[in-house]
């Protein structure tokens with residue numbers, strides 16, 4: 854891969870990583886024991902209206918799924934940065950063929966080529 858393009862994608866990945874970490878920080882606390890994991894705080898119940906509690910649980914569920922999606926994305930980014938270090942970046946993890954540059958430009962953390970993703 855072109856060195857210039859690789860640097861550009863690396864920058865993109867790092868920017869996306871910072872953005873994701875910022876969003877995760879606003880959702881919960883970083884888990885100090887597990888790298889790349891966030892603990893979403895559970896809303897406190899005041900023992901009042903049951904209906905309200907149900908809403909809070911639902912809200913928590915939404916938060917969890919958002920947090921989960923963000924963490925997954927972060928893992929992909931970290932994985933791509935790791936592969937860059939090892940010189941394995943841009944290679945499909947399934948068929949071991951190069952991922953197209955157009956695909957990497959649009960989605961730098963892609964782990965699979967277009968064919969294997971489908």
Ligand SMILES: [Zn+2]
Pocket residue numbers: 945946947948949950965966967968969970
């Ligand atoms: Zn592939």
